Amino acid sequence: MLPDGEWATEVKGLGIDIAPIPRIARLTERYDSETLNLLFTPGEIKRCQSSNHPHRSFAVCYATKEAVGKALGTGLAGIGWNEIEANLTQTTKEGKRENSIYLPPFPLPPFPFAIHLHGDASIQANRCGIQSWLATWCYWDEHVLVHVLAM
Amino acid sequence: MDTSKAMDTLKAILADLGIPKESLHNDTLLHEDLQLDSTEIVEVALGLKRQLGISVKLEGRQDITLAQVCNRIEAVLLANSNSNHVT
Secondary structure (H helix, E strand, O other), X not given: OOOOOHHHHHOOEEEEEEEEHHHHHHHHHHOOHHHHOXXXXXXXXXXXXXXXXXXXXXXXXXXXXXXXXXHXXXXXXXXXXXXXXXXXXXXXXXXXXXXXXXXXXXXXXXEEEEEEEOHHXXXXXXXXXXXXXXXXXXXXXXXXXXXXXXX | OOHHHHHHHHHHHXXXXXOOHHHOOOOOEOOOOOOOOHHHHHHHHHHHHHHXXXXXXXXXXXXXXXXXXXXXXXXXXXXXXXXXXXX
């Protein structure tokens, strides 16, 4: 349940998804980058491949697409997977955000990240009056969980 | 590509996911009959992209049959073919 407060009335949608890391790893290892562009943006592929935990990063990106689809209220019908982009690199390896707010070197979950929408996903978000996203992810065992709030 | 070739490609992709070929028919539904989850649907789409070079949208509010998937494959191939002839 959402706490009382002004911000709670601004929530336009909520989405959550759990993705099994080994299954997403199987996908990303089976297909080349050109084929994976159907699912992930070039930026996501580049960032995930250069991540210290590429399989986990790809799983977060995948779960983000499902979670955003739920928050939009349409699922992914009429929306391309690669029109929903997750950027997990808000926090640098040194534990600093791009906006210079200091975070510990090993932050505890859930981890915040950014969502960017393109094409029909962006159009659908505008229809819903969504102006921004709050997104976090965490993992346990072989799964990732992504939670998004559309504001 | 005719319908039978599209169906053969689709069945090969589904068989690669571990689905018995004897359970694959024209009127077989992806969700209700094959119990495909969202990740498996993605695998089918990626398989079509790799083997046929096309992007076919399989998500929707309604379950679809293998024959309907083939119709979408043919529609995309036709659209691509027409656009290639436009200079």
